[in-house]
Amino acid sequence: MSAKPISLKILAAHLDLTVGTVSRALNGYADISPVTRKRVKRAADELGYRANQNARRLSIGNPETVGYLMPRVSSSIAQPFVAQLLQGLGEALSKRSWDLLVVQPNSSKDEMAHIERMVRSGRVGGLVISRPLKNDPRIRLLQDLKCPFVVHGRTASCADYAWYDVDGDDAFVTAVNHLVSLGHSRTAFIGAPLQHQFAQDRLNGYRSAVQENGLVVDEDLIQIADFSDDGGEVATNMLLDLPVPPTAIVCVSDTMALGALAAIRSRGLLPGVDISVIGYDGLKFGIHSNPPLTTMAQPQAHAGRRLGDMLLAIIDGDDPSKHQELQRAHLLRRKTDGPLHNATVQTNVSIREEIL
Amino acid sequence: MSAKPISLKILAAHLDLTVGTVSRALNGYADISPVTRKRVKRAADELGYRANQNARRLSIGNPETVGYLMPRVSSSIAQPFVAQLLQGLGEALSKRSWDLLVVQPNSSKDEMAHIERMVRSGRVGGLVISRPLKNDPRIRLLQDLKCPFVVHGRTASCADYAWYDVDGDDAFVTAVNHLVSLGHSRTAFIGAPLQHQFAQDRLNGYRSAVQENGLVVDEDLIQIADFSDDGGEVATNMLLDLPVPPTAIVCVSDTMALGALAAIRSRGLLPGVDISVIGYDGLKFGIHSNPPLTTMAQPQAHAGRRLGDMLLAIIDGDDPSKHQELQRAHLLRRKTDGPLHNATVQTNVSIREEIL
DNA sequence: CTGAAAGCGCTTACAG
DNA sequence: CTGAAAGCGCTTACAG
Numbered sequence: 001m002s003a004k005p006i007s008l009k010i011l012a013a014h015l016d017l018t019v020g021t022v023s024r025a026l027n028g029y030a031d032i033s034p035v036t037r038k039r040v041k042r043a044a045d046e047l048g049y050r051a052n053q054n055a056r057r058l059s060i061g062n063p064e065t066v067g068y069l070m071p072r073v074s075s076s077i078a079q080p081f082v083a084q085l086l087q088g089l090g091e092a093l094s095k096r097s098w099d100l101l102v103v104q105p106n107s108s109k110d111e112m113a114h115i116e117r118m119v120r121s122g123r124v125g126g127l128v129i130s131r132p133l134k135n136d137p138r139i140r141l142l143q144d145l146k147c148p149f150v151v152h153g154r155t156a157s158c159a160d161y162a163w164y165d166v167d168g169d170d171a172f173v174t175a176v177n178h179l180v181s182l183g184h185s186r187t188a189f190i191g192a193p194l195q196h197q198f199a200q201d202r203l204n205g206y207r208s209a210v211q212e213n214g215l216v217v218d219e220d221l222i223q224i225a226d227f228s229d230d231g232g233e234v235a236t237n238m239l240l241d242l243p244v245p246p247t248a249i250v251c252v253s254d255t256m257a258l259g260a261l262a263a264i265r266s267r268g269l270l271p272g273v274d275i276s277v278i279g280y281d282g283l284k285f286g287i288h289s290n291p292p293l294t295t296m297a298q299p300q301a302h303a304g305r306r307l308g309d310m311l312l313a314i315i316d317g318d319d320p321s322k323h324q325e326l327q328r329a330h331l332l333r334r335k336t337d338g339p340l341h342n343a344t345v346q347t348n349v350s351i352r353e354e355i356l
Numbered sequence: 357m358s359a360k361p362i363s364l365k366i367l368a369a370h371l372d373l374t375v376g377t378v379s380r381a382l383n384g385y386a387d388i389s390p391v392t393r394k395r396v397k398r399a400a401d402e403l404g405y406r407a408n409q410n411a412r413r414l415s416i417g418n419p420e421t422v423g424y425l426m427p428r429v430s431s432s433i434a435q436p437f438v439a440q441l442l443q444g445l446g447e448a449l450s451k452r453s454w455d456l457l458v459v460q461p462n463s464s465k466d467e468m469a470h471i472e473r474m475v476r477s478g479r480v481g482g483l484v485i486s487r488p489l490k491n492d493p494r495i496r497l498l499q500d501l502k503c504p505f506v507v508h509g510r511t512a513s514c515a516d517y518a519w520y521d522v523d524g525d526d527a528f529v530t531a532v533n534h535l536v537s538l539g540h541s542r543t544a545f546i547g548a549p550l551q552h553q554f555a556q557d558r559l560n561g562y563r564s565a566v567q568e569n570g571l572v573v574d575e576d577l578i579q580i581a582d583f584s585d586d587g588g589e590v591a592t593n594m595l596l597d598l599p600v601p602p603t604a605i606v607c608v609s610d611t612m613a614l615g616a617l618a619a620i621r622s623r624g625l626l627p628g629v630d631i632s633v634i635g636y637d638g639l640k641f642g643i644h645s646n647p648p649l650t651t652m653a654q655p656q657a658h659a660g661r662r663l664g665d666m667l668l669a670i671i672d673g674d675d676p677s678k679h680q681e682l683q684r685a686h687l688l689r690r691k692t693d694g695p696l697h698n699a700t701v702q703t704n705v706s707i708r709e710e711i712l
Numbered sequence: 713c714t715g716a717a718a719g720c721g722c723t724t725a726c727a728g
Numbered sequence: 729c730t731g732a733a734a735g736c737g738c739t740t741a742c743a744g
Contacts, residue, residue, distance in 0.1 A: 003502040005476050007737060018715050023739060033713055050476035054419065055737035058410040058720050070442065082439040086426065090460040099479065100458050104446040120361045120406035122721090123455065146359040229644065258644040288585065288614040290646030363721060374731050379723060389729055411721035414736050478737090716743085727732085 011049050015040060026051070066093060066311055067124040069111065069138070070104040071131050081281075081300060085152065088304020089128065092312065098125075112141055119147040126311045128152060134197050148314040150307050150323065155197050162310050162323035166298040168198050168280075171329035172205030172250060173212070175278045175296055178331055179248045180213045183340030184276060188221040188246035190235045190256055199224075202252050202280065221246055225256070232259025240267060247275060247340055254279035254286050254295055261289060261336065272336040282332055292334035299327050367405050371396060382407070422449060422667055423480040425467065425494070426460040427487050437637075437656060441508065444660020445484065448668065454481075468497055475503040482667045484508060490553050504670040506663050506679065511553045518666050518679035522654040524554050524636075527685035528561030528606060529568075531634045531652055534687055535604045536569045539696030540632060544577040544602035546591040546612055555580075558608050558636065577602055581612070588615025596623060603631060603696055610635035610642050610651055617645060617692065628692040638688055648690035655683050 012019045017036070025032045025040035032040075043049075057063055068089060070082065090100050101124060105111035115138060118124050126148035129138055132155050139161060142149045154163040172189075179187045189206040192199040203222070210217050223238055225231035232251055236259065239246055251257035257279030264271045271277050272291055279286065282297025310323040368375045373392070381388045381396035388396075399405075413419055424445060426438065446456050457480060461467035471494060474480050482504035485494055488511050495517060498505045510519040528545075535543045545562040548555040559578070566573050579594055581587035588607055592615065595602055607613035613635030620627045627633050628647055635642065638653025666679040 005478055009737075019738080020716075020740075021714055024714090027739080029740095031713060036713085048472070048476055050473055050478075051739095052414070052478045052737050054410045054414040054478060055720090056739075058408070058414055058722085059737080059739045061720065063410065070439075070446070082442075083426070086438075086458055087460055090426070090458065094460075102442055102446065102456050102458055104443055104450075116404070117406055120404055122361060122406075122408045122410060229640075258641075262644065284585075285614075285641050285644075288618065288645050290644065364723095365721075375722080376724080376732075377730055380730090383723080385724095387729060392729085407723095408721050411736090412723075414738085415721080415723045417736065714744090718739105718741090720739085721736105723734105723736085725734090728730090 005052070006047050006049055008049070008051065011040075011044060011047060014047070015043050063122055063125045064097075065099040065101055065124050066126040066128065066308075066315075067101040067103055067118050069115070069127065069129045070102055072105060072107075072111070081303075084300060085130070085304040085307075088302065088306070089308045090304075092305050092308020096312065098312070108137070112137060115141055115147075116145065119145050126150075126315050128307050128311060132197050133195050134200060136197075148311060148320070150311045150314065150320075152303060152307055153198055154324075156200075158324070160321055162314055162320040164303055164306050164310065164325045164327075166300070166327045166329050168201035168329075169205035169208070171280060171296040171298075172202045173209040174329070174331055175250045175280075176206060176209035177213070178337065179250070179276055179278070180209075180215075182248075182276065182338065184246075184248040185215055185340075186218070186221065186244065186246045187248040187250060188223065188239045190232055190239075190249055190251045190260060191222065191224045192227040192231075192252050192256070193224060196227075199227075199252055206250060227253065227256065229255050229259035229262070232256030233263045234259070236260040236263035240264070245275075248277070248337075249275065250278045250280075252280055254281040254283045254293060257286075257293055257295070257336075258289055261291075261293070265290065272338045273341055276338055277336040278331075279336075280329070282329070286334060291336055294334045294337040295332050296329040297332040298329040361408070362403050362405050364405070364407070367396075367400060367403060370403065371399055419478055419481045420453070421455040421457055421480050422482040422484065422664075422671075423457040423459055423474050425471070425483060425485045426458055428461060428463075428467070437659075440656060441486070441660040441663075444658065444662070445664040446660075448661050448664020452668065454668075464493070468493060471497055471503075472501065475501050482506075482671050484663050484667060488553050489551050490556060492553075504667060504676070506667045506670070506676075508659060508663055509554055510680075512556075514680070516677055518670055518676040520659055520662050520666065520681045520683075522656070522683045522685050524557035524685075525561035525564070527636060527652040527654075528558045529565040530685070530687055531606045531636075532562055532565035533569070534693065535606070535632055535634070536565075536571075538604075538632065538694065540602075540604040541571055541696075542574070542577065542600065542602045543604040543606060544579065544595045546588055546595075546605055546607045546616060547578065547580045548583040548587075548608050548612070549580060552583075555583075555608055562606060583609065583612065585611050585615035585618070588612030589619045590615070592616040592619035596620070601631075604633070604693075605631065606634045606636075608636055610637040610639045610649060613642075613649055613651070613692075614645055617647075617649070621646065628694045629697055632694055633692040634687075635692075636685065638685070642690060647692055650690045650693040651688050652685040653688040654685045 008019045012022045022040050025037045103114050105114045128150050130152040132151050132153050150162040154165045191203050194200050207217055223235035225235040257277055260277050261271045264275050279293050279295040282295050286293035286295050314320050364375045368378045378396050381393045449456055459470050461470050484506050486508040488507050488509050506518040510521045547559050550556050563573055579591035581591040613633055616633050617627045620631050635649050635651040638651050642649035642651055670676050
């Protein structure tokens with residue numbers, strides 16, 4: 001189908017030189033006379049010669065490629081960060097003109113098999129993985145395979161590998177403190193399934209912040225749901241049905257927070273006035289929600305870039321544990337956080353009494 | 357850094373066979389005795405042998421890899437479709453265990469260079485590109501290089517290559533007709549820069565629908581702006597400042613429509629009541645806008661999958677022009693479209709008079 | 713400064 | 729049914 005590319009051999013023949021000489025000229029070896037170097041480069045340009053990468057990489061024994069394991073199918077709203085991450089990774093790799101391979105596994109088993117195949121077949125020199133589970137088998141596998149890797153996120157015991165993460169614990173302390181300062185003493189937490197380490201971290205932050213403010217953690221105020229807007233909506237409905245509903249909610253993601261807003265509005269309540277909601281991520285979309293979503297914004301523009309740089313450094317021989325970067329999220333106030341509104345703080349018991 | 361993978365040579369030595377025999381056994385050649393085939397496969401499994409892909413691909417002369425050219429940095433809201441597309445492409449390729457390479461160029465020049473390098477260096481056997489320009493140099497280049505490719509979107513003269521597109525012309529006819537049926541006779545169009553073919557297609561649909569309904573195209577009602585929510589907001593403000601503002605607006609994307617909603621709300625008007633707005637894309641996020649966004653939804657879940665299948669078929673030798681697929685968008689009514697509301701249809705002239 | 717040759721790890725006609 | 733050998737297109741010591 002595609003036109004046969006010209007090889008080093010025919011370029012050499014064209015120049016009346018040997019392939020070895022041409023190769024060295026092209027690769028800037030010092031022991032080539034300036035004049036033939038010029039000649040060779042010119043001819044290569046003219047003929048559009050490009051070294052075959054499979055051959056080159058086989059020869060030098062380096063795949064010059066890293067792989068990115070896409071997070072498995074999550075809610076369609078949640079994906080925007082993937083494009084940004086790829087962008088950053090690509091930038092980092094392009095400085096050395098390495099390639100970026102993406103892999104999307106269907107199941108956990110599949111994922112493990114993919115990893116093993118990728119590294120054993122010499123296709124990649126390193127891997128980046130996202131959103132680790134609490135006890136992530138991929139990390140163990142990569143360590144066993146002695147394959148350089150970096151993780152976007154981190155697990156509880158993360159001392160011996162490289163990672164880039166945003167401090168979810170800290171973020172939720174900030175969020176809860178902010179709500180307390182607005183007068184809220186019943187703040188609920190809407191979380192994602194706890195096998196994800198990030199879900200656990202954020203819950204930990206919530207718990208410790210509640211306690212540090214001299215309040216008691218009410219387990220009824222902790223709702224774990226599907227990591228989606230629908231999940232957020234379901235969880236919020238549970239909370240609003242409590243005998244004593246919360247006056248504020250922190251959500252593990254902006255997407256879930258959008259579901260929370262929907263549930264709140266559907267009851268005729270006003271987010272930010274009757275009930276405060278704080279999301280997490282800082283998605284730009286939150287500007288357009290109803291009302292605009294207050295959120296803990298994470299500085300994720302550089303994540304891909306940093307992860308790429310780290311991985312390259314590790315492949316070059318750096319100690320992975322030297323490459324660990326913890327960023328902080330910051331409170332981005334829009335319109336869904338507000339002072340405790342006493343008039344509307346009523347229990348469902350009293351509402352029911354009114355109805356009866 | 358990474359553990360040295362075991363090669364065919366050492367696997368063969370381990371089995372007391374030659375590499376040729378082992379290779380054929382592994383690749384299921386018929387002329388290998390069943391018993392040694394079993395023996396070989398078992399040993400391969402036990403030792404975790406995986407054929408080195410650079411060597412294999414060099415030998416068979418097939419990169420077994422396709423590349424995806426990421427659209428250049430667009431607004432962060434607009435990116436979600438990238439993840440979906442990659443997912444679909446990955447699925448299609450995985451059936452034959454081909455690899456997916458992603459490339460993100462920084463400039464148009466950079467992009468052309470990338471393409472040339474990718475194909476000339478034998479890194480990819482085919483390429484998929486997104487969002488073609490009206491006269492897209494990438495298409496010409498790929499044709500010159502005789503490199504199999506498919507395009508996500510299409511240009512005006514698209515007879516001789518493979519593409520998958522959603523009919524933007526048709527979609528805007530549908531949108532305008534719908535608004536006309538609601539009583540709107542002054543519908544504006546908010547578009548993106550016209551070098552993008554999709555922007556032109558959608559404008560064409562708008563124009564012809566207006567005319568087909570016996571109305572006159574008012575050039576003041578056509579606003580081209582930056583392809584972002586801010587662009588949509590700016591354009592809408594221009595429209596609302598007209599002596600006789602429109603009563604409805606169709607937008608070239610949901611993202612721009614969100615900006616339109618913001619501009620409308622900021623004037624104390626109600627989208628869907630005072631002014632109708634219809635977006636394009638069908639982003640799930642539109643459920644959460646204020647109010648929920650009516651949109652022309654495109655069935656993009658399968659785009660990646662289809663494009664991947666097409667590309668593979670073309671690489672196998674199919675005629676590219678046999679692979680052209682045009683999907684239709686459908687009207688997804690949420691809350692921003694409504695009947696013409698006479699009470700609020702007032703020109704700015706009258707508003708100004710009130711103020712004076 | 714350039715050439716001749718070995719090697720990277722596979723696949724695949726060709727013998728036997 | 730298996731072995732011996734050539735070849736894929738590069739890179740890189742080693743001679744000279």
